[in-house]
Each structure stands twice: as C-alpha cells, then as structure tokens.
C-alpha cells in the first residue's frame with residue numbers, strides 16, 4: 001500500500017516537471033538570451049535596424065503604449081512582460097491578427113509567468129498595424145521570420 005502511494009507521488013512529480021518543461025518557453029530559443037544573468041532571464045538583446053515608413057511610425061506608438069511592459073526595442077522587461085523579439089512571436093506562430101487581438105481584448109497569460117495583459121486603450125487598428133510593422137522589422141533584423 002505504502003509503496004503504491006510512493007509510486008503515485010513520484011509519477012505525479014515526474015508529470016508535473018515534464019508538463020512544466022513542455023509549457024514553458026525555452027529561453028535558449030531567443031536571440032541573445034543571457035542564461036548567466038538570472039535577473040534578466042526573460043530579456044533578449046535586440047539589434048535595431050534602420051527603421052523607415054510605417055515601422056518608424058509604429059516605433060513611436062510602441063514606445064508610448066507598449067514599451068512600459070514589453071521594454072525598449074520590445075526586448076522584454078523583468079517582472080512586466082516578455083520580449084516580442086522572440087521565436088514565439090514569429091509571424092507563423094503569432095500572426096499580425098494576434099497583435100490586434102492582444103491590444104483589443106488583452107491576453108490571458110499562457111506562455112510566460114508575467115500574468116495577463118490588459119487591453120490597451122487609445123489605439124486604432126491602423127496604429128496597431130504600424131506597431132506590427134515595427135515589431136516585424138525588429139524581428140527580421142534579429143533572425144526571427
């Protein structure tokens with residue numbers, strides 16, 4: 001009886017660890033992840049390209065409405081929000097529509113341990129399109145496409 005209970009506990013523990021490992025993003029996937037810098041483990045180093053056109057306009061909107069959480073150059077901010085310059089947010093996984101949805105409806109925390117994202121007020125669809133152009137420019141300059 002006791003052995004059976006012990007086995008069950010071990011099985012549950014193994015499942016929990018495996019589940020955690022599967023659900024959590026792999027930090028090593030991100031560009032410039034710094035595993036030797038635990039305080040900044042969610043942050044990435046971002047190469048900033050020359051921004052033009054809508055990407056340049058999007059930068060201003062991003063800095064006004066998103067950077068407080070997602071950090072300068074969308075590199076993430078400790079304790080606030082993840083980097084958007086990350087493999088998780090490449091266009092095939094998070095298309096442009098997911099940015100519109102995130103701004104309009106907010107985001108239930110599912111990839112990271114930062115908590116939910118509240119909807120962001122005061123942006124038109126066109127504003128968000130510019131922000132997406134900005135984020136995609138940064139992603140491309142950092143090998144994410």
Ligand code: HEC
Pocket residue numbers: 062065066067068069070080081082094098099102103107108109110111112113114115116117118120123131
């Ligand atoms: C109050 C903090 C905060 C602000 C401001 C904020 N975000 Fe977020 N955002 C988050 C957090 C936290 C997550 C991660 C949720 C998770 O765990 O998957 C997130 C996730 C996202 C995602 C991923 C959505 C998905 O489907 O997984 C996108 C896209 C995004 N944010 C875009 C933006 C944009 C664009 C802005 C500015 C208009 C913005 N965010 C402003 C906190 C914020």
